[in-house]
Amino acid sequence: MNKSKLHKDTLVIHEGYDDTQHHGSLAVPLYQTSTYSFETAEQGEKRFSGEEAGNIYSRLGNPTVRILEERMAALENGAGALAFGSGMAAVSSVLVHLTKAGDHIICSRGIYGCTFGLLGIMKEKYNISHSLISMTTEEEIEKAIRPETVCIYVETPINPTMELVDLKLVCEVARKHGLAVVVDNTFTSPYLQNPIDYGADFVLHSATKYINGHGDVIAGLLVGKDAEEIQKLKMTVQKDYGAIMSPFDAWLLIRGLKTMPVRMERHTANAERILAYLKGQKLVENIFYPFDQSNPQLNIAKRQMKAGGGLISFTVKGGKEGAQTFMDSLSLIKIAVSLGDAETLMQHPATMTHSGVPEADRLQMGIEDSLLRLSVGLEHADDLIADLDSAFSALTQKYSTHA
Secondary structure, three states, X not given: OOHHHOOXXXXXXXXXXXXXXXXXXXXXXXXXXXXXXXXXXXXXXXHHHOOOOOOOEOOOOOHHHHHHHHHHHHHOOOOEEEXXXXXXXXXXXXXXXXXXXXXXXXXXXOOOHHHHHHHHHHHHHHOOEEEEEOOOOHHHHHHHOOOOEEEEEEEOOOOOOOOOOOHHXXXXXXXXXXXXXXXXXXXXXXXXXXXXXXXXXXXXEEOOOOOOOOOOOOOEEEEEOOHHHHHXXXXXXXXXXXXXXXXXXXXXXXXXXXXXXXXXXXXXXXHHHHHHHHOOOOOEEEEEOOOOOOOOOHHHHHHHOOOOOOEEEEEEOOHHHHHHHHHHOOOOOEEOOOOOOOOOEEEOOOOOXXXXXXXXXXXXXXXXXXXXXXXXXXXXXXXXXXXXXXXHHHHHHHHHHHO
């Protein structure tokens, strides 16, 4: 069978694993070991020098982790992948790899709160500056490029506003200037969007989310389109900073990946049901979802995404007070950060995931006090809508009482 023609639904189950090399075990074995023995001292010397392939020490490579990396590279249409202890470990490692003191990074105007914090640290300690721009036009991107610019960092959809960035446009401008493009693809999973297909150099995920799908792992993954570049990053930044993934976490992610396509279809189907419901609520001011027919960026969504995914953000009447009243009135839906779990989660970005972003910057990103982010889970959509309906009733009662 030609493996290059296999669908992602099949790759998530089979890629990177040959059971004949693992005593016929159908499930990927968990190699819970810190180090590996050598047959001879000469073999150890050759492996450390790179003359001979093989295991040395689990910070430098582990069979279970390696299977996950090969599977992720195939899913993102990349040439190599690296697994990290968290999504932020993947973010920090690739940015350290690409930059040096005095360099400049162009970023999408909205980014995860901890990524924003990391950029602040890089500026303070190493004079690596950054610019947050909307990236809506070629002219805007060109204007932001400086002599010291080395890369463009993109989230799309952006957390938590669901704003989209045209990957084809960004990558075309980047190629003209020899800039690397890094895309945080966490919100879509590799099942719904593949940035390398549009020219991105690196794609990263907080694997905690859709890749795992069960809320029991903290992990990050980085895929690159160039195998040599990924190997260089592995043997420098990852090796010496030590931001690795444990074999057990890799084993859990391999297990979670097997159901990712099925889960993403259910997340999306539920989100579409809830989107239709929210459109009929008078206390909802704005709704943000890539495949919303009224989304002005719908053409971009349809061009680079397979479907809208499981994240919906919306604003409610009453600002911060209204948003928190709404959340406190939920019972089935949990108040929690993160996303991509089987459970439906809701959070308030202004006071939670993006609370470390100064108010002026937060508002510039489009994160208002009334904004809520809903990670739609795998429950029955009717039950989720009933819970939302109860919360809207409580909010209606609050404002009718105040009136």
